[in-house]
Amino acid sequence: MKTQQCFSCGAREGMTHFEGRGETMSVKGMERRVDNLSGWECQKCGEIEWDPESSERHGQAGDELVIAARQMIGAEMKRIRRKLHLTQKETVQLLSGGGHNAFSRYERGEILPPKALMLLMRLLDRYPHLLADAKALAEGADLRGAFKYTEHKEHESLTVA
Structure with a gap:
């Protein structure tokens, strides 16, 4: 059995070589499995070091999973914005205060x-x-008494007095 010293904990001959291992990665509820990985695992601290080819495949699968998660979140944001009948510019002004370019990058899945x-x-x-309450608050309504409670069919809401 091949062994080597662990770079993390320093255990002499702590690392043993393995082959054919599979690992499932998870990001934002999405999963991806990578099979036939090989590398070294420390029997003392559990540190794993992938062999170069396995490291490349593992890293690529992780990157693809992160990109897919960002695109899923971006699509969800776009769906919600459209459901609320808001433009990107209106959504930024109302909810985030950032730039419309950033919001566009959120929806395209470029950034979280x-x-x-x-x-x-x-x-x-x-x-x-x-949304009506959010608009009233965004317009700078006085929070010290400018609101009264209004009954909606399903929920209670604030309106400007």
């Missing part, structure tokens, strides 16, 4: 949106009647 923005969009997807 801030967690708070994604959470707010998902809440508006679930409770679209709150």
